[in-house]
Amino acid sequence: MKVYRVKDYDAMSRKAAAFLAAKMILKPNALLGLATGSTPAGTYKRLVEMYQAGELDFSGIRTVNLDEYRGILPDSPNSYYYFMKENLFSKVNILPENTYIPDGSNPDAQRVCREYEDTIERLGPIEVQLLGLGHDGHIAFNEPGDEFEDRTHCAWLNEQTIQANKRFFETGQDVPRQAYTMGIGTIMRARSILMLVSGREKAEILRQVLEGPVTPKVPGSILRFHPDVTVFADEAALGDGGR
Numbered sequence: 001m002k003v004y005r006v007k008d009y010d011a012m013s014r015k016a017a018a019f020l021a022a023k024m025i026l027k028p029n030a031l032l033g034l035a036t037g038s039t040p041a042g043t044y045k046r047l048v049e050m051y052q053a054g055e056l057d058f059s060g061i062r063t064v065n066l067d068e069y070r071g072i073l074p075d076s077p078n079s080y081y082y083f084m085k086e087n088l089f090s091k092v093n094i095l096p097e098n099t100y101i102p103d104g105s106n107p108d109a110q111r112v113c114r115e116y117e118d119t120i121e122r123l124g125p126i127e128v129q130l131l132g133l134g135h136d137g138h139i140a141f142n143e144p145g146d147e148f149e150d151r152t153h154c155a156w157l158n159e160q161t162i163q164a165n166k167r168f169f170e171t172g173q174d175v176p177r178q179a180y181t182m183g184i185g186t187i188m189r190a191r192s193i194l195m196l197v198s199g200r201e202k203a204e205i206l207r208q209v210l211e212g213p214v215t216p217k218v219p220g221s222i223l224r225f226h227p228d229v230t231v232f233a234d235e236a237a238l239g240d241g242g243r
């Protein structure tokens, strides 16, 4: 794992966008694995700026997102589909048919997950998978547990995640309890991984990811077994440690 200390959220977002842009320039039809949430929003904003400045071309790029809530319609403002549309897809020249997100409106979990995994296998491998880190150590919606789940599956969100994500909903009750998510194996099969971590409230879990035991109780810790992981973490998330 290569861990880079950056000053703050803005510096992290700029470096992450530059990292993704470099991959896109080297491989104009790259398959990018994308994430949602507060962490990558600044990266997408910067990518849009680069596109508007004529520095980036998305016309051949293909994307697969990590996850989507189960039981949500794509046009709901809380869906990850909506997030991606608002933050990136509607603002660059990516072709809608080249963007893939699990279909949260389809209740047939087995089918959605099998088809999504098949899609990734057909399009893959993922050139670079962008990741945020959950407060409980989750990556995508792989919550802490007794084992690592290999493939795309339907996951229950744990209480800490529901609490963290309720800021996007009117009440905590409105947060869906399940999500379709890439598995740990799906993520680990990406050629490279870029994890972004920002903020003091992630400092302790980031320390566990980087230095604690590799265990499904801290799902992000598995990344230490991947041969090509880059972490951009800001000073608040890295704390005073000498990394």
Ligand code: F6R
Binding pocket: 034, 035, 036, 037, 038, 039, 040, 066, 067, 131, 132, 133, 134, 135, 138, 139, 140, 141
């Ligand atoms: C989002 C995802 C999640 C988030 C994580 C951190 O697609 O898979 O694992 O990356 O919950 O979320 P934020 O960035 O909002 O702190």
